[in-house]
Amino acid sequence: MRVLAVFAFLLIFSVASAAAPARYDLQPEESTVGFTWFFGKDPIDGSMPVASAKIAIDFQRLANTTVRVAVDVTEARAGFVFATQAMRGPRILDAARHPLIVFESTAVRPDGAAAIVEGLLTVRGVTRPVVFGAQLFRQRGTEEGDLSRISILVTGSLSRSAFGASGWSDLAGDEVRLRILARLRRADEE
Amino acid sequence: MRSFGNGADRFGLVTRVLHWSTALLVLGTLPLGLYLAGAEIGLSTLWLFGLHKSIGIAVLGLALVRLVWHRLSPPPPPMASVPAWQVRAARWTHRVLYVLIVAMPVSGWVASSATGIDTVIFGGWTLPRIAPVSERWEEVGFAVHGALAAALLTLIALHMAGAVHRRDGTLRRMLRG
Numbered sequence: 013m014r015v016l017a018v019f020a021f022l023l024i025f026s027v028a029s030a031a032a033p034a035r036y037d038l039q040p041e042e043s044t045v046g047f048t049w050f051f052g053k054d055p056i057d058g059s060m061p062v063a064s065a066k067i068a069i070d071f072q073r074l075a076n077t078t079v080r081v082a083v084d085v086t087e088a089r090a091g092f093v094f095a096t097q098a099m100r101g102p103r104i105l106d107a108a109r110h111p112l113i114v115f116e117s118t119a120v121r122p123d124g125a126a127a128i129v130e131g132l133l134t135v136r137g138v139t140r141p142v143v144f145g146a147q148l149f150r151q152r153g154t155e156e157g158d159l160s161r162i163s164i165l166v167t168g169s170l171s172r173s174a175f176g177a178s179g180w181s182d183l184a185g186d187e188v189r190l191r192i193l194a195r196l197r198r199a200d201e202e
Numbered sequence: 203m204r205s206f207g208n209g210a211d212r213f214g215l216v217t218r219v220l221h222w223s224t225a226l227l228v229l230g231t232l233p234l235g236l237y238l239a240g241a242e243i244g245l246s247t248l249w250l251f252g253l254h255k256s257i258g259i260a261v262l263g264l265a266l267v268r269l270v271w272h273r274l275s276p277p278p279p280p281m282a283s284v285p286a287w288q289v290r291a292a293r294w295t296h297r298v299l300y301v302l303i304v305a306m307p308v309s310g311w312v313a314s315s316a317t318g319i320d321t322v323i324f325g326g327w328t329l330p331r332i333a334p335v336s337e338r339w340e341e342v343g344f345a346v347h348g349a350l351a352a353a354l355l356t357l358i359a360l361h362m363a364g365a366v367h368r369r370d371g372t373l374r375r376m377l378r379g
Binding site for chain 2 (some may be wrong): 051052054056092094101103183185
């Protein structure tokens with residue numbers, strides 16, 4: 013679904029009518045948790061399905077926004093079969109013992125036309141603070157000011173070795189770039 | 203009429219085909235393995251691992267077929283003109299070569315199994331794992347594989363030198379029977 017327009021978070025504050033955080037449900041079939049890693053010099057794209065998501069957005073006071081998302085490592089794909097096996101294996105994500113990667117926000121604040129989302133990421137049992145950038149979009153088919161269906165693009169990068177997922181460092185780079193496109197529907201919408 | 207089996211003083215067609223096909227595959231996959239050991243691996247070179255493993259398993263298969271075949275159709279004795287010390291040297295070279303062309307693919311299979319990643323040959327057949335998924339097993343497996351490669355290269359050089367050095371028809375009967 014193509015994005016029609018970008019809304020600054022401050023603009024959204026002015027049109028929003030909700031006084032408290034609004035709960036949103038993730039539309040998993042239209043959302044993607046994508047990542048890019050480097051096989052030698054070659055960038056390889058992978059993805060992971062979302063296992064669960066709890067998102068509450070306060071458009072008037074962004075600091076009240078909370079996000080908790082878990083992704084399913086056992087169904088993660090790393091671009092090609094061998095890489096997927098290696099990624100799920102004990103030397104990287106160890107999916108058999110740690111089937112979920114969990115992100116829980118600790119702070120959300122505006123950053124110009126976007127937002128900064130700070131939180132704790134738990135990968136293979138190791139929890140580290142992370143910082144991501146986020147942009148909010150209105151979905152196609154919604155009117156200006158209608159926040160019942162929105163899309164959030166989250167980007168950032170992390171070091172896999174910081175979480176102990178350091179296997180095959182001679183073949184795969186340490187940096188993993190995230191690109192998450194979450195399509196959300198307000199929970200009280202029918 | 204061409205004979206498939208070995209005779210009292212000749213190598214039959216089956217032995218010659220097994221010998222030269224094994225030689226070709228080994229001489230092809232050894233340098234490939236050396237290249238892979240030092241190359242920067244990326245998407246464009248990933249398929250070479252599959253090729254190396256496929257050839258290695260083919261060599262193992264041919265070696266086992268050859269061992270069985272030589273039970274059924276024993277190879278001829280060395281040429282009568284060969285000095286006794288050369289006969290002993292050739293016999294031991296051949297024995298060690300047999301051990302190496304079996305041990306090399308097996309050690310590679312062990313190391314590959316230990317990585318935890320499927321060992322896939324000929325584009326689609328997955329070999330069963332023959333070692334536990336373990337970094338230690340992988341490390342030792344590849345170290346043994348590398349050491350055996352060096353030994354095999356040395357033995358092949360000796361074997362070829364011996365075959366060429368003899369001008370008594372030994373090489374000719376492996377070429378033409």
